[in-house]
Amino acid sequence: MKFLAIIVLLLISVACSERTVQSSSSQYSALQAEQSSQQTINEEVSAGGCTYLTPGNLEPDSGLGINDGRIWAPGISSPFGKINAVAKSQVYLPGGFQSGSSDQCVIQNFSYPHRDTFCETRGSDRDSLNCPRRNIHQGIDINAGSRAQCLQLQDAKASIEAGGPAIVADIIPIRAVADGLISYIGQYTVDLRPATGGISRFRYLHLNMRSLIVEFGDEVKQGEIMGYYYNDFAGTPTTFHLHFEVIAFVNGEAQYVSPYMSFIKAEERSKGIVCTERS
Numbered sequence: 401m402k403f404l405a406i407i408v409l410l411l412i413s414v415a416c417s418e419r420t421v422q423s424s425s426s427q428y429s430a431l432q433a434e435q436s437s438q439q440t441i442n443e444e445v446s447a448g449g450c451t452y453l454t455p456g457n458l459e460p461d462s463g464l465g466i467n468d469g470r471i472w473a474p475g476i477s478s479p480f481g482k483i484n485a486v487a488k489s490q491v492y493l494p495g496g497f498q499s500g501s502s503d504q505c506v507i508q509n510f511s512y513p514h515r516d517t518f519c520e521t522r523g524s525d526r527d528s529l530n531c532p533r534r535n536i537h538q539g540i541d542i543n544a545g546s547r548a549q550c551l552q553l554q555d556a557k558a559s560i561e562a563g564g565p566a567i568v569a570d571i572i573p574i575r576a577v578a579d580g581l582i583s584y585i586g587q588y589t590v591d592l593r594p595a596t597g598g599i600s601r602f603r604y605l606h607l608n609m610r611s612l613i614v615e616f617g618d619e620v621k622q623g624e625i626m627g628y629y630y631n632d633f634a635g636t637p638t639t640f641h642l643h644f645e646v647i648a649f650v651n652g653e654a655q656y657v658s659p660y661m662s663f664i665k666a667e668e669r670s671k672g673i674v675c676t677e678r679s
């Protein structure tokens with residue numbers, strides 16, 4: 401009996417060490433792939449030039465926007481650092497449930513211009529500082545990476561659902577936009593309370609929650625990796641994207657405000673680019 405137990409323990413330890421080697425080598429090759437594809441993506445991005453549509457200019461028939469050009473969170477960095485990132489509708493563009501197309505990885509979804517979705521129509525009653533209606537989105541959605549990385553994420557998701565390790569989807573890191581404290585972690589939500597300024601919290605949705613790097617109560621520095629881009633939504637289907645919210649103190653009261661221009665300025669700062677408005 402004792403002999404049998406030793407054999408079982410030995411087998412378990414061999415299996416565990418193999419898994420460690422496998423995941424660190426897959427992490428390494430993912431990093432290499434990220435670095436080489438990032439070079440190509442950045443060349444494409446700089447060739448195209450960063451543009452954005454006017455705040456409040458939503459996808460047609462997707463709601464009533466508000467032209468709020470205020471940079472509510474000055475000084476934040478991009479949650480994606482130097483990785484290509486474009487604010488886009490996840491509902492009305494290809495792959496979204498109102499789009500009539502199932503291909504969320506089309507190149508259009510990773511190309512400029514940025515587009516606002518703060519007041520985009522949703523089924524829920526939600527408060528905000530200044531959206532004309534209450535059945536709104538409350539944040540902006542951001543696509544990141546490239547078509548190739550999106551396809552890679554689809555394969556990774558299938559592998560995870562078949563019982564594979566969550567780490568295979570860790571392709572695009574998501575970073576703290578400011579120094580602060582991880583003040584809440586929900587089923588698919590992570591809140592970052594900044595150390596200074598007029599912001600109550602930044603809210604990140606849909607990270608790969610099974611491989612989240614931060615924990616409740618952690619202090620993070622601006623640019624530090626918090627987790628990875630994914631589509632966790634407690635079982636509700638959604639595209640791979642980051643939903644990003646800014647909750648600011650307005651006259652002493654915490655209010656959902658438009659993250660749109662703060663994000664575009666953060667993109668400029670983090671990538672060393674200039675984004676121009678277009679109609």
Ligand SMILES: [Zn+2]
Nearest residue numbers: 539540541643
């Ligand atoms: Zn969203």
